[in-house]
Amino acid sequence: MTTTTSPALSVPVPHRAERAVRPARTHRERPSLWGTLILLVGAAYCLFPVLWVVMASTKSASELFSTFTLAPSTHLPENVVDLSQYRGGIYWRWMANTALYAGVGGLASVVVSAMAGYGLAKFQFRGKKAVFNVILAGVLVPGVVLAIPQYLLLAQVGLTNTYWSVLLPSVISPYGIYLARIYAAASVPDDVLEAARTDGAREGRIFTSIAVPMMVPGLVTIFLFQFVAIWNNFMLPYIMLGDDRLFPITVGLSGLLNQGASQPAMYTSVITGALLSIVPLAALFLTLQRFWQVDLAAGAVKA
Amino acid sequence: MRLHSGIRAAVALTATALLATACSSGGTSSEGETGSTGSGGKVELSFWTWAPGMEEVVAAWNAAHPDVQVTVNKQDGGDPAVTKLLTAIKAGSGAPDLMQTEYQKIPTLVSADALADIKGDLPGDVQSHFADGTWQAVTLGSDAVYGVPQDSGPMEFYYRADLFEKYGLEVPTTWAQYAEVAAELREKDPKAYLGTFSATDAGWFTGLAQQAGASWWGIDGDAWTVDIDSAATQKVAQYWGDLVEKGVIDNKPMYTPEWNAALNDGTQIGWVSAIWAPGVLAGNAADTAGKWKMAPLPQWEEGGQATGNWGGSATSVTSQSKHPKEAAEFIAWMNSSQEGVNILAQEGGLYPADIPGQAEALSEPPAFFPEQDDFYTIAAQIAQTVQPFTYGPNVNVAYSAYNDEFGKAAEAKKASAFTAAVTAMQTATVDDLKNSGFTVKD
Numbered sequence: 001m002t003t004t005t006s007p008a009l010s011v012p013v014p015h016r017a018e019r020a021v022r023p024a025r026t027h028r029e030r031p032s033l034w035g036t037l038i039l040l041v042g043a044a045y046c047l048f049p050v051l052w053v054v055m056a057s058t059k060s061a062s063e064l065f066s067t068f069t070l071a072p073s074t075h076l077p078e079n080v081v082d083l084s085q086y087r088g089g090i091y092w093r094w095m096a097n098t099a100l101y102a103g104v105g106g107l108a109s110v111v112v113s114a115m116a117g118y119g120l121a122k123f124q125f126r127g128k129k130a131v132f133n134v135i136l137a138g139v140l141v142p143g144v145v146l147a148i149p150q151y152l153l154l155a156q157v158g159l160t161n162t163y164w165s166v167l168l169p170s171v172i173s174p175y176g177i178y179l180a181r182i183y184a185a186a187s188v189p190d191d192v193l194e195a196a197r198t199d200g201a202r203e204g205r206i207f208t209s210i211a212v213p214m215m216v217p218g219l220v221t222i223f224l225f226q227f228v229a230i231w232n233n234f235m236l237p238y239i240m241l242g243d244d245r246l247f248p249i250t251v252g253l254s255g256l257l258n259q260g261a262s263q264p265a266m267y268t269s270v271i272t273g274a275l276l277s278i279v280p281l282a283a284l285f286l287t288l289q290r291f292w293q294v295d296l297a298a299g300a301v302k303a
Numbered sequence: 304m305r306l307h308s309g310i311r312a313a314v315a316l317t318a319t320a321l322l323a324t325a326c327s328s329g330g331t332s333s334e335g336e337t338g339s340t341g342s343g344g345k346v347e348l349s350f351w352t353w354a355p356g357m358e359e360v361v362a363a364w365n366a367a368h369p370d371v372q373v374t375v376n377k378q379d380g381g382d383p384a385v386t387k388l389l390t391a392i393k394a395g396s397g398a399p400d401l402m403q404t405e406y407q408k409i410p411t412l413v414s415a416d417a418l419a420d421i422k423g424d425l426p427g428d429v430q431s432h433f434a435d436g437t438w439q440a441v442t443l444g445s446d447a448v449y450g451v452p453q454d455s456g457p458m459e460f461y462y463r464a465d466l467f468e469k470y471g472l473e474v475p476t477t478w479a480q481y482a483e484v485a486a487e488l489r490e491k492d493p494k495a496y497l498g499t500f501s502a503t504d505a506g507w508f509t510g511l512a513q514q515a516g517a518s519w520w521g522i523d524g525d526a527w528t529v530d531i532d533s534a535a536t537q538k539v540a541q542y543w544g545d546l547v548e549k550g551v552i553d554n555k556p557m558y559t560p561e562w563n564a565a566l567n568d569g570t571q572i573g574w575v576s577a578i579w580a581p582g583v584l585a586g587n588a589a590d591t592a593g594k595w596k597m598a599p600l601p602q603w604e605e606g607g608q609a610t611g612n613w614g615g616s617a618t619s620v621t622s623q624s625k626h627p628k629e630a631a632e633f634i635a636w637m638n639s640s641q642e643g644v645n646i647l648a649q650e651g652g653l654y655p656a657d658i659p660g661q662a663e664a665l666s667e668p669p670a671f672f673p674e675q676d677d678f679y680t681i682a683a684q685i686a687q688t689v690q691p692f693t694y695g696p697n698v699n700v701a702y703s704a705y706n707d708e709f710g711k712a713a714e715a716k717k718a719s720a721f722t723a724a725v726t727a728m729q730t731a732t733v734d735d736l737k738n739s740g741f742t743v744k745d
Contacts (some may be wrong), residue, residue, distance in 0.1 A: 065564035155394030258379040263588020
């Protein structure tokens with residue numbers, strides 16, 4: 001939070017907000033023993049399942065249930081080969097599908113959120129408050145609840161069981177719009193916009209050349225949020241898709257576990273598949289981390 | 304998912320209860336015929352299934368029928384696929400042409416108008432390929448035909464022959480002996496169990512109740528009857544409740560990692576299961592190959608010969624299919640031609656319902672049971688002793704009541720809780736039928 005802001009953010013507003021926070025923090029420069037301990041326990045709690053997956057993915061099917069849980073084995077390459085050969089490598093198709101849903105859906109969602117958030121933050125128009133309240137209410141409605149109505153609507157236009165059926169509902173993210181509005185309000189000063197207008201820039205130009213660069217850290221946050229949400233989403237694609245060649249990883253792996261009572265569940269392949277599916281997410285977070293200096297606190301205070 | 308208006312429910316019930324079949328079946332098939340003659344050219348059919356070997360059997364069909372190409376869409380087994388199909392039916396689009404339908408789900412699907420009557424599209428002799436009881440499951444006793452049976456799941460008792468020998472145990476032929484052997488095993492090895500009571504496998508318990516002579520639903524005129532809380536079911540619940548209460552068998556569900564581990568390390572040395580068990584054992588406990596044997600299910604009476612079904616499916620054409628004629632031809636070929644049945648048995652490890660094809664398709668014992676040469680000979684004898692059983696339109700409700708009530712009972716380890724759970728299942732099932740607008744006769 002208090003590290004340097006990105007070069008694009010040469011605007012006074014967020015800095016002011018940071019300075020207000022800083023004096024309180026200087027009192028606590030020495031790390032608290034208890035705080036560190038609690039965080040370590042929390043980290044262990046979160047990382048243990050990952051460790052479990054890593055260890056379990058190295059075991060063969062018979063070792064999985066018979067050897068010590070955290071004892072590693074040597075079968076990871078075979079497990080990956082088995083998974084890759086399952087039904088002609090359909091796992092990698094699921095991986096590509098997931099990347100498509102999350103990547104395209106996340107980007108489209110960022111575009112919509114940025115435009116809507118900027119509009120709500122910087123323009124005065126009739127019904128603005130009502131629109132914003134509806135979006136706020138949308139934040140409170142869990143996406144799972146909407147999956148069935150969305151299915152019925154898309155069925156009417158014959159779009160179920162297509163890529164569109166998963167992409168379209170992912171584009172609108174009330175939370176993303178909400179974040180974008182707060183971020184635009186906090187990081188794009190009205191003075192700059194007015195100066196640009198005085199210089200004769202059109203609104204579209206102001207948005208793309210001035211507002212968007214200022215909002216980049218916030219937009220990266222929205223992208224990551226939405227990307228992870230779509231990547232992990234199960235219910236929506238599960239309901240929408242019947243063709244297993246369109247499945248994302250979540251739905252595909254669930255199918256490997258639920259093959260009916262008369263079939264053995266493919267635990268080893270599911271565990272290996274789960275491990276491989278978090279690799280792109282981890283890579284994405286590590287590369288985009290430097291943008292993740294979202295001063296959400298600043299935005300929240302400002303709003 | 305379930306019908307809401309009383310009128311639609313009544314219509315659906317009559318369709319199930321063989322009264323208005325002429326009307327509904329005539330409509331579907333004539334519509335289908337115009338559809339397929341008009342289309343011409345290449346027909347593409349989608350097929351929702353989760354059974355093994357389906358891609359192999361479809362590949363053989365596609366190679367021989369360039370004009371009718373089938374695509375397999377693998378689904379999550381059982382309940383999820385049915386829920387999805389019912390949603391698609393309700394939405395008016397999105398259903399596949401072909402659907403794997405477990406026998407117990409067919410009444411639910413028929414009362415939701417999800418399945419097409421394909422009687423007119425099937426070759427005339429198909430019915431003669433199947434046992435009467437099996438065929439009844441796809442007609443529901445009406446004149447309509449809602450699918451062609453694919454496989455069946457007569458129940459048997461599987462045990463570790465090597466460990467039975469090591470502990471000096473006799474293979475039980477009655478349930479009384481099963482209880483004695485279970486207790487004896489606990490004395491000889493306190494870590495080992497002869498079996499487990501699985502509160503998450505309603506189909507398993509249903510099969511055991513079926514063996515004891517229960518039939519949970521019935522049709523009486525234009526009303527449904529529900530007979531879950533019968534003397535036969537109570538007897539089965541009391542028996543397993545006693546075993547669990549005494550601790551002579553385990554109370555943990557099947558198909559969990561712990562259960563898999565127990566199959567591997569020899570702490571579960573028996574499994575009351577069905578004909579498809581070799582495939583599951585081969586997948587979950589590959590290292591125990593050749594150590595298992597199969598025997599008939601223990602009987603309630605000395606010298607009795609009865610069993611129940613656990614699993615088994617038909618293949619159906621959905622009411623949204625635009626090519627029911629081609630779809631029905633494919634189903635008939637897959638489930639009742641020698642070529643199709645051979646692939647089902649050899650690639651999918653299914654126990655085909657098609658009687659003329661069984662002899663050739665099942666000439667070898669399962670690879671996991673190399674010692675038991677007469678595996679399928681015994682199985683064929685057992686399969687003939689499956690007791691009659693009728694499923695109703697809300698099997699899903701009864702099964703989820705089973706999971707809830709028996710889950711609590713197995714946790715409490717009290718036999719009285721087991722019998723109370725049966726009564727609770729009855730109440731939940733009757734209430735749901737009434738709430739959905741069906742007439743229920745007490």
